[in-house]
Amino acid sequence: MVALAQVRPPRPAAPTTTGAHIRxxxxxxxxxxxxxxxPVLDGVELDVAPGEFVALLGPSGCGKSTLLRLVAGLEPAAAGELLQDGRPIRNPDPSRIVVFQDPTLYPWRTVRDNVALGLQARGVLRREAHRVEQALALVGLSEFAEVHPHQLSGGMAQRVALARALVNDPALLVLDEPLGKLDSLTRLAMQSELVSLWQRSGFSVLLVTHDVEEAxxxxxxxxxxxxxxxRIKADLTVDLPYPRHRGSPRLAELRHQALGLLGLDATW
Amino acid sequence: MASAPYASAPYGTPYTGPRQTGARYSDAAVYRAPKEPTPTDAPAPASIQPAIPPSASARRPLWWSGATAGLAWLVVGLLTWLLPNAPAGFTEWNYTVESGIATTAGAGLLLALALAAPWLGGALDRLRPAGLWLIALALFTGAWQLLTAKYGVLPTPFFAPPQSLAEVYIDDWARLSDSAWHSLRLLGHGFLVGAGVGFLTGVAIGWSRAVGYWVHPLIRFIGPIPASALLPLAFFVFPSSYAAAVFLIALATGFPVAVLTWSGVAGVNRNYYDVARTLGASQWFLVLRVAIPAALPQVFVGLFMGLGGAFSILVTAEMMGVKAGLGWYLTWAQGWAAYTNMYAALIVMALVCSGLITLLFAVRDRVLSWQKGTVKW
Structure with missing residues (x-):
């Protein structure tokens, strides 16, 4: 994993999308x-700059995932307002794609058809079919296009879910503990994959997790x-360049700080 | 959302091995993710092979159960052919000698095939597992022959020897096949109408609260009535007994199809809808591309149950009012004390019903090929 994090991905000339500005x-x-x-959310104030990667960290069941559902537009907020690029968020929209903890692939569709879901739902599949192959290549699953989901391992299924999101060229990627159910090795590898995908495409990311190191x-x-x-307790800026090193002393310092905020710093 | 607990993943074979390779980036902007070691039970795409059959060139062993069955059938054939029939009072059993000769010939062929098995390659591979059944059937037929025609132990009008079945099929095939055709036509009309209406009803109740409010109580109240109880009513309400029977068969089919489609649609994993909604799906997309495919396994259970109900009401309707079909043939045969004809019609009915269920399962296996393990009929 150390070696992996040190390999520098080639930077594309220009990001393919501009990230959403979420307020x-x-x-x-x-x-x-x-x-x-x-009550699950209490006066949350948060700004996500275009192209920014923001993690929401908190104890299990604190309401982070609810905030994501509000951002995604799956539910209206009881009070306050959510804006995307200045426009209020009222309904789900393909510019904001959610990747859930469960891959939630449709078992009756092949991997390719699962990835094509968003294009098909918007009626542009015929015109943009090539994007499906691109997205599959992006997550390294081109060879598995004709396979049905029950034949995939957990990590592969979650990568399909990622491809299904990316094919829509989202301005905001909403990740709801997307790696929560993976084994620890797959998890580490996919953290690096996600970061490099984000770097190359330029969308904004909201990641919910209860894993301090992951965040x-x-x-x-x-x-x-x-x-x-x-409620928001703290807003930590991780002032480290990518690719990051898991053993970096600055990360250890920040981890101590974050665990302290969660009341778990006794062992660190 | 807190109210929708994540279902434990119904798919997703556990990851079984450690990662061997790290990620590499090629200089083209295309990123290749580290290759996942293929899980033991999730083979590479399109490579799901059945157990490898023995290669065509391998020499098969002698088919012992087939040879035993051949011998047993040979004994049955010779008994039928050579042992004189017991006097049956009013009639001589026709076709005794002919069926004896035919059985003997068939037995000889079976025996020859079984003995020649080592030189026939894979030609007998599908027949082999049936060996023990062939023996059992020979024993049954032999006993049947002895108890009826040869020694007359079983009372004659009610129990007829095997060769009398052959007589019915040879002499009365026109009426029998005509009856089978009428039954199939009536069943087809009723079943298709019932399955269609039941499916649409089920989807509508499962999807729309308003439809559910009005239709659900009706289904609860009317659905459980055995359709046969409505026969007398239907026969005078409808212009023809055929229309009445179509209606009742449709009712018997539609009820389970509607209930199971409904429960299938209602039971769809909520997250499937969330996924489609965030991807910009319309309501129609959610119904046609999410709810219905997800509900299909349940729909097929409903169709299976509905088909069973349809058989039952079909025969009842034919016995009580419709003047054609296998049910009508049964009552007609009983009326003439032609019990052999009744047995012959029952066998045809078993073949037809079993064949239709097999057909339904074949359709299901095709439509639901994405499912992991499905019950084989």
Whole structure:
């Protein structure tokens, strides 16, 4: 993995997309449960600059994933507003693609047809079919195009899900613990893959994770959330160039700081 | 969302081996991800092979069970042919000698094939597993022959020897095949109407709250009534007994198809919809490309159950009012105390029904080829 992180990917001349500018203004949200409302988000203020990689870090079940669903437009926020490039987010939109913790591939479709889903849904598959092959090549699964999802390993399935997102040329990639269910080796490799994909395409990224190292290794900024209802506790800037080295002393320092914010610094 | 727990991944074979290679970047901007070691049970694309059959050139062993079956059938054939029939009071069993000779000839052929198996290559590979069944059938037919024609142990009008079945098929094939054709036509009309309406109803209830509000109580109230209970009503409401039977068969088919389609659509993993919605899918896309494909396994269970229900109401309707078909043939044969004809019609019916179910399963296996393990019929 060390060797892998040191290989420098060739920088493309110009990013293929411009990243979305996301502004989250005073967003609060709650779930309506039987015993009354359960607050999950409390006055969240967050700006994601175009092309920025931001990680949301927080304890399990604190409401990070809910924030992602609001950003994706899958649900309306109870209070506050979410803006993409100045326009309010009301509905899901293919410019903001979510990759979930489960790959959620359609088992009845081959890998190629799964990747083609977004193009087909928007009725542009015929015109842009070549993008499917490009996306498959990007995640290294061209040879597996005709395979059905049940024949894939967890890591491969998650890469297909990634290709399914990238084929749409998103301005914002919303990653909801996308590596959470992978074994640790696959996970490390895919962290580097994701970073290099992001570097080469120029979209903005919002990554939800509860893995401190993952957040610090990948993101430019790490937003630390409190317990539910989630409030922003800290906004850490990871001032390290890519590709990063996992053993870097600066990362260790930041990790200590982040774990401290989560109340887990006793062992570090 | 907290309310939608992630289903444990229904696919995804566990990753089994450590990564061997690190990522490499080629100088072209195309990035090649590290190759995943292929999991043991997830072979490379399009390379799922059945167990490798023995190579065509390999010499097969003698087919012992086939040879034994050949001998057993030879005994049955000779018994039928050479042992005199017991006097049966009112009739002589026709075709005794002919069926004896035919059986003996068939047995000789089977025996020859079994003994020649080592030199026939793979030609018998599909027949081999049937060896024990061939022996069992010979024993059954032999006992049947002895208990009826040869010694008359079983009472005659109700139990007829095997050769009398042959007599029915030879002498009455026109009426039998005509009946089978009428049954198939009626069943086809009813089943297709019922499956179509049931499927659309199921999708509509599963998808739309408003449709569900109105249709669900109706299905709950009317659906469980056995369709045969509505026979008398249907026969006077509808202009013809044929139309009444189509309606009842459609009802018997439609109920399970609707209920299972509905439960299939309602049970679709919510995340499938979220994925499609974030990719810009319309409502129609969600129904046609997400809900229906995801519900198809359930739909086929419904079709299977519906087909069973349709057989039942088909025969009942033919026995009670429709003046054609295998059900009608059964009552007609019973009316004339032609029990052999009844057995012959029952065998035809078993072949037809079993054949249709086989057909349905073949269609299902084709449509659902993406599923991992499906029950083989």
């Amino acid at each position: 989250i203004r005073g967003v609060s949200h709650h779930f309506d449960l039987k015993d009354g409302p359960l 610090l290794f990948m993101a430019q900024r790490v937003i630390v959330f409190s317990e539910r209802p989630a």
